[in-house]
Structures are given as structure tokens and as C-alpha cells.
Amino acid sequence: SGVRLARDPAFTPDGDRLTFLRDTLAGLSSSPKTFSPKYFYDGAGSDLFEAICVTPEYYPTRTETALLREIAPALAAGIPQGAVLLELGSGASDKTRMLLDAAPWISAYVPVDISAAALDGAVTRLREAYPSLAVHPVVGDFTHAIEVPKALAGRPVVAFFPGSTIGNFTPVEAIALLRSVRERLGPGARFIVGADQVKDVEVLLAAYDDAAGVTAAFNRNVLVRVDRELGGDFDPQAFDHRAVWNAQLERIEMHLVSREAQRVTVAGQSFAFAAGESIHTENSHKFTPASFARLAEAGGWRIEREWISAAPAFGVFSLVA
Numbered sequence: 001s002g003v004r005l006a007r008d009p010a011f012t013p014d015g016d017r018l019t020f021l022r023d024t025l026a027g028l029s030s031s032p033k034t035f036s037p038k039y040f041y042d043g044a045g046s047d048l049f050e051a052i053c054v055t056p057e058y059y060p061t062r063t064e065t066a067l068l069r070e071i072a073p074a075l076a077a078g079i080p081q082g083a084v085l086l087e088l089g090s091g092a093s094d095k096t097r098m099l100l101d102a103a104p105w106i107s108a109y110v111p112v113d114i115s116a117a118a119l120d121g122a123v124t125r126l127r128e129a130y131p132s133l134a135v136h137p138v139v140g141d142f143t144h145a146i147e148v149p150k151a152l153a154g155r156p157v158v159a160f161f162p163g164s165t166i167g168n169f170t171p172v173e174a175i176a177l178l179r180s181v182r183e184r185l186g187p188g189a190r191f192i193v194g195a196d197q198v199k200d201v202e203v204l205l206a207a208y209d210d211a212a213g214v215t216a217a218f219n220r221n222v223l224v225r226v227d228r229e230l231g232g233d234f235d236p237q238a239f240d241h242r243a244v245w246n247a248q249l250e251r252i253e254m255h256l257v258s259r260e261a262q263r264v265t266v267a268g269q270s271f272a273f274a275a276g277e278s279i280h281t282e283n284s285h286k287f288t289p290a291s292f293a294r295l296a297e298a299g300g301w302r303i304e305r306e307w308i309s310a311a312p313a314f315g316v317f318s319l320v321a
């Protein structure tokens with residue numbers, strides 16, 4: 001479509017591919033092997049994630065959306081007149097509508113997402129539904145592309161980080177991200193963060209290993225992407241999708257497990273896999289109100305208010321700088 005997308009200057013198509021290549025080779029060279037979950041989200045990966053969100057097992061999206069709808073008036077009360085809403089990892093921007101509807105005085109929306117395809121679709125739909133809202137999309141990695149466009153300088157900013165995407169980061173990384181958002185937004189800033197909660201292991205595991213295999217396809221899609229974009233020769237079907245609960249670190253881990261001993265080549269470099277060896281592709285940390293409060297405080301924020309849904313428990317936290 002004709003949507004114009006600003007790019008984080010550090011995120012040109014070439015730079016993007018080189019970073020993906022460098023990270024992939026480094027991840028396959030390390031022990032244990034790892035990939036960053038940000039590489040799940042090419043166009044197909046973003047579509048697969050949207051498909052995960054409507055599986056019966058993946059409760060976070062529908063639980064958080066219902067909670068946001070319920071608490072939207074309370075959240076809106078903390079959103080200043082003329083505010084800019086800055087969203088990290090905006091994807092389809094569906095949850096954003098709860099805030100836009102409850103606080104129609106929001107003057108501008110800055111969605112930041114790593115997937116140009118997802119942004120393009122979301123912005124097209126939002127402009128149609130909210131014709132008086134200024135929408136300034138930014139394609140980029142939100143861990144560094146969180147600048148508010150110059151044209152909007154001076155307006156109060158409310159940052160929005162739903163979906164428990166914060167759970168993709170280790171505590172050390174999450175604290176660094178919270179700090180950098182705080183520094184960029186300055187004094188008086190607000191940050192609305194969604195954080196999934198620790199719960200029964202069976203519920204968690206099912207959410208990351210749905211019966212229809214959508215999550216498995218999402219996990220394997222990163223191999224499809226390495227093959228296409230980096231000239232790899234992965235056979236995605238030679239790897240099993242596995243979700244495990246790491247009780248000590250309170251996180252779901254996703255892995256791609258090699259079914260047998262094999263060698264894989266990426267950009268001319270060969271990597272050996274033992275039978276049963278995995279690539280660790282994602283962490284999804286789960287929180288308690290206490291563990292999230294410790295994280296937010298270490299990141300320089302104070303929890304002004306929090307809401308936890310009825311089971312399956314999902315939390316929304318309103319933070320002030």
C-alpha cells in the first residue's frame with residue numbers, strides 16, 4: 001500500500017540484512033546455539049504470530065485485550081490532553097484501539113515495529129478508522145528506535161508496551177530497555193506495560209505448543225527466513241518445536257531441536273548439530289506483581305497502578321517516571 005514508513009537510520013535494508021547475518025552466525029557459533037526472537041517477525045512471521053493469537057491455547061492476547069477494554073477509562077485518565085502515544089512492537093495495533101477509543105484527545109500515534117509489512121497493514125487500517133489521528137510509523141528495532149518524530153516535539157508522551165513483549169528480554173536487558181525509554185521520554189513520562197503472570201505450568205506450556213501447530217510453524221519460520229535471506233540450507237522439518245518451562249528463571253523457552261546429527265550451511269559457513277541439540281530461539285519471562293515491581297523500579301520507574309486479570313492472570317502496569 002502507499003503508507004510511508006520512517007526508518008530508524010541504523011536500520012537500512014542492507015544494514016538490516018548484515019545485522020541478521022552477523023547475529024545468526026554468532027548464534028550458531030555459540031554454545032548453546034541461540035537466535036534472537038526479533039528475527040521471527042518477517043511478513044510471514046508476523047502473520048503467524050497473529051494466527052497464534054487466535055488459537056484456543058494462546059490466552060495472553062485475548063486476556064490482555066479484555067483487561068485493557070475494562071480498564072481503558074482508568075488508563076485514559078492518566079493520558080494528558082494532546083498526548084503522543086508511542087508503541088513499542090506495535091504489530092497489528094489491535095490493542096491500541098482500546099486506548100485511542102478511551103482517550104480521543106490523543107493527538108498522534110507513533111507505532112514502532114521491526115516488520116514493515118505488519119506496520120503497513122496496521123497503519124492503513126488505523127488511518128481509516130481514526131482519520132483525525134496523526135500516525136507516524138517507524139520501522140525499526142524498538143530497543144534503539146524509540147525517538148519521537150521532531151514534528152511532535154514538546155507534546156507529552158505516553159509509551160505503550162503491551163503483549164508481554166518485555167518478557168522476551170532477560171531481566172538485565174529489560175532493565176536496560178526500561179531505563180532507555182525513561183531517558184528518552186524525560187520527566188513526567190508515563191509507560192503502560194503488559195506483563196504476563198506466572199501460572200499453572202500446563203496452561204503456559206499449551207500456550208506455547210498449540211495443538212494445531214501454529215506456534216511450531218512460527219518457530220520454524222526463522223529457519224525458512226535464514227534459508228531465504230541468508231542463503232542457508234536448513235531443512236525446517238529436520239527440527240522439532242519444543243516449549244519448556246524454566247522454573248528457576250520463571251520463563252517459557254522455545255527451542256528448535258535437531259532430530260538427528262546433521263550439518264547446516266549458512267552463508268558458506270558450516271555448523272554441526274548433534275542429535276537432540278537445540279537452538280534456543282525465545283524466552284518468554286512470566287512475572288508476579290512483586291517480580292515486575294522489582295524490574296520496573298530497577299529500570300527507574302514507579303508503579304502508579306496495576307491491574308491483574310482473573311485467571312489466566314495477565315497484568316497491566318501503569319508506570320510513572
Ligand code: AVJ
Pocket residue numbers: 052060163164165167168207208215282283284
Ligand atoms: C509477542 C513476545 C509476547 O512471548 O508470548 C508467542 C511471542 N512466542 N508464542 C510471547 C510468542 C510464541 C510472544 N510475544
